[in-house]
Amino acid sequence: MTDLTPLSSLSSALADVVTRSAPSVVAVHSHRSRATGFVWKPGLIVTADEALADEGDIQISLPDGSTAAATIAGRDHTTDIALLRTDASLAPVKLAATVPPLGTLSVVVAADRDAPSAALGMVSLSGKSWRSLRGGDIDARIELDVRLRFAQQGGLALDASGDAFGMAVLGPRRVLVIPTATIERVAAQLEARGRIARGYLGLGLQPVRLDDGIGAMVMNVDKAGPSAAAGIRQGDVIVAVNDQKLSGVRALSRTLGPASVGTVVDVAVRRGGEPVSFKVTISERPEA
Structure with a gap:
């Protein structure tokens, strides 16, 4: 038996990273729109607000191929975070508070056409906090050199160790990551109040x-x-x-x-x- 090459070792490690996180990732179906979400807490799913329709019923497609109903617990346009409630029993993902350094590899685990998907890229920008065009406070500026479909918005951004450091969304001409610190802060307010105080x-x-x-x-x-x-x-x-x-x-x-x-x-x-x-x-x- 031949030893594994560095490239095959890397390939196996990346596949393992995707396999471990995929059970917490769902497809989100709203009126004429498709997105990705991930289980933040039992019964609570975080998804990209920009990709969520303003009306109609919401369904989520689970990793096992079944579907379940969901309702909007709250949404914040300024940080692109929406929170959904569902009765489906799914394992939450553990979000890491780290901000990945510039140049590190990142994998976005998402859903595309109701099937798990993965995209490999690099952290092309890792910087300080910033304010979105809609006035939301984002705790770190993270950009990824990766190509994503619209339906992959809301996917988990993972580092090479498999730690989830945020949610991937489509920004103007680039892929942005809403970091863990922002998700935890905003989602907690949406869970408690259904909205963000302004x-x-x-x-x-x-x-x-x-x-x-x-x-x-x-x-x-x-x-x-x-x-x-x-x-x-x-x-x-x-x-x-x-x-x-x-x-x-x-x-x-x-x-x-x-x-x-x-x-x-x-x-x-x-x-x-x-x-x-x-x-x-x-x-x-x-x-x-």
Whole structure:
């Protein structure tokens, strides 16, 4: 008997990595959409929100070929994480908190056409935390040099040791990984509340140019919101928050994350050309 070559050893090791994780990976069927999900906790499946339809029933195809019904426990568009509930009995995957170094091999285990699938690639970027285009806080920037089909979104990203370090999703022109830290944080809130708390000022704003910078004109005010309670009116122009000059309406919106709820901010406005200051207690954004 000949000894195994390094390449055949690597091949066998990768096949073993896929075999061990595949029982926790499912196919997710929603209205005219297909995705992948993995078992986060007993009865709870994490999948890619972007690939999940906004309406209709949800079914999951299990590794043994059977199907089961699922319902949406919660979803967060900003981090691309959705949580499903199901009565199907499946073994959860253990997520590793590590962020893989640049250049390491990665295997994405997913479902494609209701069958297990695997794709081999490399970690092409491994960096610090970042904010998505939709305003979600992602704990690490991980990109993979790998090709995935749309239905493989939500698959498990594994390192060469078989540790699952996140969920693979399709970003603009690249494959991104939503890391374990983000999944654990967001999925726990979705499990408990069905949604992610967001800060709310209760204002409709329009950017305006000022002689000394940028402001945000108040176009409408929610009468039941925190800004109305503080005394801010339609026509006021916000110029600073907590003594920081406003850099734009979008920048202001991005500060209204989960941690902002309940905090008090100093809002500096110009009313009829005169400076006025208000203390606003940020509330939680209503679901509607």
